């Protein structure tokens with residue numbers, strides 16, 4: 001059979017890896033597959049485990065396939081009429097600001113461009129905000145304050161070329177895995193390169209760290225304030241650069257000297273040892289080639305912008321910017337958060353890296369768009385937007401490609417806001433998400449592999465995502481839906497695009513319009529791009545000026561910035577701690593973040609059974625000392641309470657977090673578990689400048705949930721009732737797998753009756769009980785097929801369910817031996833793998849332990865014996881932990 005191979009871009013993280021997508025001739029006979037694109041400069045052929053599992057996520061039975069209004073399927077025509085009529089009505093009665101878009105760093109630049117154009121140019125509201133507010137907003141403001149523009153100076157090569165890499169609030173080993181692998185490789189080539197990780201937790205990223213500063217939550221700015229004054233003391237300032245290319249140095253230095261006068265006070269403020277801080281300071285002194293690489297541990301903070309500027313100050317002071325192997329590098333999370341910034345997809349931006357505050361910018365954009373109703377001032381930022389919704393000020397919201405019921409802080413408030421809103425429109429690929437559940441109108445969207453357009457990765461590189469598979473059902477492109485509404489609102493001529501190529505060239509033309517080097521974002525080279533050229537576009541880093549098709553590798557090489565006087569600006573910084581710190585009533589600080597194999601709210605990665613094996617359930621990481629005090633054992637259920645809400649998570653007892661801190665992943669939603677949405681617990685505290693929420697620091701109380709039994713249910717069909725204290729749906733290859741917690745005292749009869757088995761006559765219950773161990777094992781077997789199996793234990797024994805799940809496969813007929821084995825829990829001849837460490841080859845912890853006991857003494861020998869770690873490499877940091885040698889950090 002023949003197949004077509006097309007190049008596209010991974011839809012997950014901001015590394016923006018190139019993907020070769022193989023489409024079989026006949027989709028009914030074969031399925032598409034993916035591999036890394038050798039030619040793509042982000043990944044040179046590699047993909048991490050999420051990227052390499054993309055093909056598994058393509059077949060989903062939960063796609064949204066038709067437009068719906070108030071729960072009824074309707075035609076697109078009718079849905080779009082409903083939406084435009086309501087927008088028209090509220091704007092007429094209450095003004096343009098009664099409408100808002102809430103978008104996402106996961107739509108394509110072309111989708112984003114038309115949404116922004118419609119709202120800001122034609123409806124007259126700047127209420128266009130996005131989930132990037134929860135992600136990149138502080139980094140944007142930090143850059144703008146320093147450079148006069150939202151410009152990421154660096155590129156990925158700089159990470160490989162530097163002598164000192166300071167990774168702040170980033171767990172790149174799990175969140176930007178291919179970039180991390182590039183760093184690992186570079187460090188192998190140049191062992192003198194130093195890596196410092198600044199993170200309150202010990203993460204997989206610390207695996208390559210020469211030094212880990214386990215700082216007090218939120219205290220980052222002090223570290224960089226200290227490095228600034230230390231640079232002056234040690235006389236390593238770049239005085240020429242400061243004099244010729246910057247303003248405000250003295251004020252920033254004075255402030256640093258006042259805030260962090262010495263090693264002792266800084267170490268105390270940040271909760272690190274003086275020795276460790278001094279080591280960092282020495283390395284900083286010596287390494288001219290330094291990159292500071294920062295992510296959500298910096299951004300998601302009530303002082304996120306100041307943290308960014310504290311970092312940038314240090315780079316400006318030492319001239320470590322605009323040169324190979326140097327720079328303050330904010331790494332973006334989402335595949336197209338950068339593209340969103342480029343079109344102006346934030347409420348305080350205008351378009352093409354212009355904002356309302358820039359003199360003349362608003363008129364310029366109006367002229368270019370021929371816009372009848374140009375917005376004149378900033379719109380509402382995400383948290384304010386949802387508050388305005390609750391107050392009844394915003395009456396229609398169009399949510400596109402984001403799941404705010406899970407990702408915005410204080411989900412109870414988000415629910416109230418959406419309930420109050422008169423019309424909630426949700427565009428999504430999935431039918432059932434926590435947010436689609438709140439919608440009045442649902443628009444079915446095409447997803448990755450179906451939609452066409454461009455994305456920009458973290459190093460300003462624009463790549464094509466290509467529409468390669470047919471749209472399922474009635475799903476349509478997001479840009480198309482926006483344009484249909486725009487046309488009905490009377491803006492036919494401005495929104496009559498035939499395809500994405502036309503939108504892209506208009507966006508390119510706007511970027512160059514009356515620019516002449518004034519603005520950083522200029523892709524004027526593409527103003528007149530033909531459809532064919534667009535279809536064949538190869539990855540390129542902006543700016544791509546007219547006559548310079550090769551793009552731009554690195555910014556600020558000439559020391560000229562985008563402020564009016566072309567000088568960068570130092571910002572005096574006063575380090576502060578998070579707004580909410582632990583108190584006797586709320587004794588723990590909850591930190592939140594990501595796990596290796598899941599993406600955000602699991603709407604895509606949750607479809608790939610293999611990706612759920614690494615971490616199958618939501619958890620809260622707690623230090624052993626705290627766990628002992630609270631009577632919490634590993635894997636038992638913990639109730640987390642904050643002033644805003646509650647969550648139920650399984651305990652993971654670990655020294656990776658410090659006493660007094662807890663960490664929980666953000667991925668599990670109400671679709672997957674009954675009470676695992678951690679944003680329930682997070683206050684709506686934001687950075688005053690960027691509006692970015694302090695999602696990484698919440699006050700909580702922890703308590704053990706007592707008098708419960710732990711168990712699993714595997715079933716051939718989804719369970720109708722999930723009446724458990726806790727349940728978590730674990731996607732599996734066959735059937736439905738739930739991890740559950742019951743109250744003690746459940747007996748066989750009550751469990752049996754809780755499963756609504758329709759045909760109680762034809763089938764039979766097998767049962768095994770052991771009152772001593774409080775074990776109950778039940779299975780309902782009908783016509784030699786397994787319908788449901790239930791295992792109950794007093795302790796949270798984890799049972800490897802792979803074998804049991806395999807008995808739910810359609811073609812399996814149970815043998816007598818199988819029936820026995822189902823009651824025993826595992827068949828005698830099947831190895832229990834333990835939890836999966838290597839997702840690519842599905843190698844589990846117990847297999848690895850066995851190989852180590854059998855003499856495997858390095859990650860390489862493990863790879864040679866079991867293959868683990870030999871494909872994408874995402875599990876290498878974890879594999880190292882199985883090798884008994886103690887790797888001392890040279891702190």
Ligand SMILES: Nc1nc2c(c(=O)[nH]1)N[C@H]1C(S)=C(S)[C@@H](COP(=O)(O)OP(=O)(O)OC[C@H]3O[C@@H](n4cnc5c(=O)[nH]c(N)nc54)[C@H](O)[C@@H]3O)O[C@H]1N2
Nearest residue numbers: 169170171175217218295296297333334593594596599600
């Ligand atoms: N596997 C996976 N990868 C992803 C994603 C995903 O969902 N799954 N999402 C993508 C997106 S959108 C984003 S934004 C990125 C996020 O990428 P990262 O920012 O790397 O990921 P997080 O886990 O959110 O947070 C990073 C670290 O910040 C630390 N931290 C918390 N508070 C502080 C603090 O006060 N100071 C410091 N220095 N550190 C602190 C946490 O302990 C955590 O280890 O990941 C992207 N990549």
Ligand SMILES: Nc1nc2c(c(=O)[nH]1)N[C@H]1C(S)=C(S)[C@@H](COP(=O)(O)OP(=O)(O)OC[C@H]3O[C@@H](n4cnc5c(=O)[nH]c(N)nc54)[C@H](O)[C@@H]3O)O[C@H]1N2
Nearest residue numbers: 131134135401402403407427428429445592600601603695
């Ligand atoms: N406590 C806490 N909260 C956080 C964070 C944290 O670290 N801690 N991190 C924050 C960050 S950095 C981020 S980026 C957010 C992420 O949070 P969200 O943006 O809410 O999460 P996603 O699951 O990515 O939501 C994307 C939705 O869009 C749908 N979708 C995918 N592709 C398309 C498309 O092409 N078109 C349309 N219309 N729909 C599509 C998906 O099915 C899914 O429902 O969470 C934020 N919230």
Ligand code: SF4
Nearest residue numbers: 010012013017048051
């Ligand atoms: S690192 Fe992984 S998730 Fe990120 S773009 Fe590359 S393959 Fe996709």
Ligand SMILES: [Mo]
Nearest residue numbers: 134135333334
């Ligand atoms: Mo993000």
